[in-house]
Amino acid sequence: MESLYILIxxxxxxxxxxxxxxxxxxxxxxxxxxxxxGMxxxxxDDDPKKNNEQQSARQDTDES
Structure with a gap:
């Protein structure tokens, strides 16, 4: 009963x-x-195929 005086x-x-x-x-x-x-x-917007194409295009321009 005394604990109620603290808990309340x-x-x-x-x-x-x-x-x-x-x-x-x-x-x-x-x-x-x-x-x-939520939407x-x-x-x-991340498309794995699109990202891979962009990365390979960047690598091609970096090598040139």
């Missing part, structure tokens, strides 16, 4: 900290554009 204020403190962090994230526009970041994974 600690839990309340953690809730206050979590709310403060959430409000900071909202005010600093951390949640502004969620869809674009960056799907629409990857």
């Amino acid at each position: 204020p600690i839990a309340i403190l953690f809730v206050i900290i979590a709310i403060a962090v959430f409000l900071w994230a909202v005010r600093s526009d951390q949640f502004e554009d969620l869809e674009r970041q 960056n994974v799907l629409l990857d």
